[in-house]
Amino acid sequence: MDATAVLAWYDRHARDLPWRVSPADRAAGVRPDPYRVWLSEVMLQQTTVAAVKKFFLRFTSLWPTVFDLAAAPLDSVLKEWAGLGYYARARNLHACAEAVVRDHGGVFPQTSAGLQTLPGVGAYTSAAIAAICFDEKIAVLDGNLDRVLARYYALPVPVREAKDELRAALQASVPQRAGDFAQAMMDLGATICAPRTALCMLCPIQRGCIATEAGDPTVYPIKPTKAERPVRKGHAYVMLDASGDVYLQSRPDKGLLAKMTEVPGSDWAADLPDANYPAQGDWRHRGQVVHIFTHFRLELEIWSATVPAETLDGGWWTEPAALKSEALPTLFRKVLATAGLE
DNA sequence: AAATCGGGGAT
DNA sequence: ATCCCAGATTT
Known part of the structure; x- marks a missing residue:
C-alpha cells in the first residue's frame, strides 16, 4: 500500500x-x-x-x-x-x-x-x-x-x-x-x-x-451471517409521591446498564410477566417503550401512579426538574418521557 | 470462539 | 427497517 x-x-x-x-x-x-x-x-x-x-x-x-x-x-x-x-x-x-x-x-x-x-x-x-x-x-x-x-x-x-x-x-x-x-x-x-x-x-x-x-x-467485506434479535418484554413502574417527585434506584453492579439509574420494573422475559406493582396506588397504563439493544429488542409496558413515599426504600426521590442530572440511560429517559415526565 | 455490552446517525 | 460505528471484556 x-x-x-x-x-x-x-x-x-x-x-x-x-x-x-x-x-x-x-x-x-x-x-x-x-x-x-x-x-x-x-x-x-x-x-x-x-x-x-x-x-x-x-x-x-x-x-x-x-x-x-x-x-x-x-x-x-x-x-x-x-x-x-x-x-x-x-x-x-x-x-x-x-x-x-x-x-x-x-x-x-x-x-x-x-x-x-x-x-x-x-x-x-x-x-x-x-x-x-x-x-x-x-x-x-x-x-x-x-x-x-x-x-x-x-x-x-x-x-x-x-x-x-x-x-x-x-x-x-x-x-x-x-x-x-x-x-x-x-x-x-x-x-x-x-x-x-x-x-x-x-x-x-x-x-x-x-x-x-x-x-x-x-x-466487501464479506459479512458473517447474523443471528436474529430475540424480543424481551417487561413492565416499568414510574412512581410519584404527593409532591410529584419521582422514585429512582440504582441498577446492579454487574450486567446490562450496570450501576446506572433506573425506575423499578419487572424481569425482562420472552413472555410478558404479570404486572406486580411495587406499591399501592392508582396505577395507570401510560404506553409502551420499544428499545433496541445489540442482542435483543426490549418492549416495556409503562405504568405510573402516585404512591405514599414512606412505603419504599433502597432508592431515592428526585424532582422532575432534576432528572437531567441523573445517570439515566436513554432507555429510562424514554420510559420517563412516556410516563409524562421530562 | 462466542456472547455480552448501548445508542444513534446514515441510508 | 437495517447497518455499523476509532472495540473490550467475559464466558
Missing part, C-alpha cells in the same frame, strides 16, 4: 476534530495530549464521531487532566456518560485514570504494550494512542480499516477469520508518520471508502485496490 499517497491525501483532507492535532500542526512540532487522545479513543469505541463530540467537549471541560478525572467520583463520571452507551467503558475510564495517576505518576505509558495493560484499553486503543501520540510504527486496525483492507485485498472471507493477516499486511505499510497514517486511514474509511458507498475516484489508494479493479468494492 502506498502510504506516501495516503499521507499526501491526509495533508489536504484531514477531518477537523476536537481531539486531533492537524497534520500541519504536527509537522510544526505540536504533540497530541495523551489524555485527550485516550479519552477520545475510549469514547469512540463502537460509537460514531458525531455522537462523541459533545461528550468529549463536556468531559474535557469538567476534567481537563487525568488528575481531575481520577479525582472525580465514579458517580459523576457515570452521570456524564449517560446516553453514550456501553457503560463498562465509563467504569473502565475512571479505573484507568486512577491507575495512571497511582501507578504512573499521571503520565500515560508511551508504548502500545504498556498502554494495553490499562483498564478498557485493548488491542485497537493501545495501538491508536501509541501511534497518534508517540508515532509508534504499529498497525492501527479498527472497523474502518477492516473495511478498507478487505476491499483493497478483496478478502474472500469475513474479516474476523483473517484479522492477523490484515494486521500483518497493514503493519508492513506503516510509515514514519505513523500517527498521521493511522488517522489518515480512518478518515479514508469514514469519508471515501464508506460502508455503502466507495468514492474510488477520490481515493489515494485506488491503484492497487483489487476489489475496485474487479468492479464493485462494496461487495
Whole structure:
C-alpha cells in the first residue's frame, strides 16, 4: 500500500476534530495530549464521531487532566456518560485514570504494550494512542480499516477469520508518520471508502485496490451471517409521591446498564410477566417503550401512579426538574418521557 | 470462539 | 427497517 499517497491525501483532507492535532500542526512540532487522545479513543469505541463530540467537549471541560478525572467520583463520571452507551467503558475510564495517576505518576505509558495493560484499553486503543501520540510504527486496525483492507485485498472471507493477516499486511505499510497514517486511514474509511458507498475516484489508494479493479468494492467485506434479535418484554413502574417527585434506584453492579439509574420494573422475559406493582396506588397504563439493544429488542409496558413515599426504600426521590442530572440511560429517559415526565 | 455490552446517525 | 460505528471484556 502506498502510504506516501495516503499521507499526501491526509495533508489536504484531514477531518477537523476536537481531539486531533492537524497534520500541519504536527509537522510544526505540536504533540497530541495523551489524555485527550485516550479519552477520545475510549469514547469512540463502537460509537460514531458525531455522537462523541459533545461528550468529549463536556468531559474535557469538567476534567481537563487525568488528575481531575481520577479525582472525580465514579458517580459523576457515570452521570456524564449517560446516553453514550456501553457503560463498562465509563467504569473502565475512571479505573484507568486512577491507575495512571497511582501507578504512573499521571503520565500515560508511551508504548502500545504498556498502554494495553490499562483498564478498557485493548488491542485497537493501545495501538491508536501509541501511534497518534508517540508515532509508534504499529498497525492501527479498527472497523474502518477492516473495511478498507478487505476491499483493497478483496478478502474472500469475513474479516474476523483473517484479522492477523490484515494486521500483518497493514503493519508492513506503516510509515514514519505513523500517527498521521493511522488517522489518515480512518478518515479514508469514514469519508471515501464508506460502508455503502466507495468514492474510488477520490481515493489515494485506488491503484492497487483489487476489489475496485474487479468492479464493485462494496461487495466487501464479506459479512458473517447474523443471528436474529430475540424480543424481551417487561413492565416499568414510574412512581410519584404527593409532591410529584419521582422514585429512582440504582441498577446492579454487574450486567446490562450496570450501576446506572433506573425506575423499578419487572424481569425482562420472552413472555410478558404479570404486572406486580411495587406499591399501592392508582396505577395507570401510560404506553409502551420499544428499545433496541445489540442482542435483543426490549418492549416495556409503562405504568405510573402516585404512591405514599414512606412505603419504599433502597432508592431515592428526585424532582422532575432534576432528572437531567441523573445517570439515566436513554432507555429510562424514554420510559420517563412516556410516563409524562421530562 | 462466542456472547455480552448501548445508542444513534446514515441510508 | 437495517447497518455499523476509532472495540473490550467475559464466558
